[in-house]
Amino acid sequence: MIIQGRNGCLVLFWKDKLIAGFPLGQNNFEVYKQQSQDLIIDSLRSNHSIPFQINCYRKLCEKTYRDKINGKKISGYNLQLFCACLLSLVRFNNIDEDDVVFIAPRKKGKGKAKKFKQTIPF
Numbered sequence: 001m002i003i004q005g006r007n008g009c010l011v012l013f014w015k016d017k018l019i020a021g022f023p024l025g026q027n028n029f030e031v032y033k034q035q036s037q038d039l040i041i042d043s044l045r046s047n048h049s050i051p052f053q054i055n056c057y058r059k060l061c062e063k064t065y066r067d068k069i070n071g072k073k074i075s076g077y078n079l080q081l082f083c084a085c086l087l088s089l090v091r092f093n094n095i096d097e098d099d100v101v102f103i104a105p106r107k108k109g110k111g112k113a114k115k116f117k118q119t120i121p122f
Contacts, residue, residue: 004107011102012086014065020079021104029103035080036087054094057085 003009005023010032012020022032043053064082067074074082090097 008105
């Protein structure tokens with residue numbers, strides 16, 4: 001399910017399969033990018049090399065993809081972790097952002113139906 005925010009939503013794909021959608025409202029795309037940046041910095045402070053990080057992030061994305069394909073329930077925490085890992089892989093230029101990220105604008109509502117009151121002149 002894609003949750004629509006005030007400014008639209010951030011939709012994430014893996015291997016051309018829709019994995020998750022995050023609302024863009026209070027949290028904009030920059031906030032999600034900052035989460036991935038924080039993940040990278042924390043891993044580097046823990047003395048994990050960049051190739052090791054790339055490998056771990058890819059494994060988590062693959063596991064989330066397999067769970068989605070098999071119809072297993074994926075927790076909200078795991079989806080946020082997937083988002084951070086995916087954007088970290090984009091940050092490392094390991095995958096192309098255009099292939100996995102889509103920022104959908106807010107869907108326009110139909111609005112109220114206008115009622116016309118017709119009078120018959122005599």
